[in-house]
Ligand SMILES: Nc1ncnc2c1ncn2[C@@H]1O[C@H](COP(=O)(O)OP(=O)(O)O)[C@@H](O)[C@H]1O
C-alpha cells in the first residue's frame with residue numbers, strides 16, 4: 003500500500019491456521035473488505051489497516067480487517083449488508099452483501115463494529131472444515 007501511504011499490519015498469532023474453503027470466494031471477500039478499508043482511511047492523517055487471523059476455538063478461525071478510518075453511525079451499520087446499499091457517490095453497494103453471502107455459504111458469519119471518526123472492524127468467523135452444499 004505504498005502509493006496510498008497506508009500502514010498495513012498483519013497479525014498472525016498462530017501460523018498454523020488452516021481452513022477448507024473456496025479460495026477464490028475468500029479472496030473476493032478480503033479484496034472487498036480491504037478496498038472498503040482503503041476508502042475509509044482516505045481522509046485520515048495516519049491511515050492504518052490491520053489484518054488479523056487467529057484460532058477462535060477448536061473448530062473456528064477468526065479473521066479481522068480493522069481500519070482507523072471514518073467509521074459509521076448505527077443507522078448505516080444496520081444497512082451495510084443489504085444489497086446495493088452504498089454511501090459512496092459511485093459505489094455499487096454489492097461488496098458487503100457479497101461478503102455476507104460468502105461467509106454464510108461457508109457456514110460462518112461476518113459482523114461489523116464501528117465507531118464514527120475512530121474506525122471499523124469487520125470480523126469473519128469461519129469453521130475450519132465446511133460442508134458446502136452443491
Ligand atoms: N471500512 C469501512 N468504514 C466505513 N464505512 C464502511 C466500511 N466498509 C463499508 N462501509 C460502508 O458500507 C457501505 C457498503 O459497502 P459495500 O457493500 O462494499 O459497497 P460500496 O463500497 O460500493 O459502497 C459503504 O458505502 C460504506 O458506507
Ligand SMILES: [Mg+2]
Nearest residue numbers: 034038097098
Ligand atoms: Mg465496497
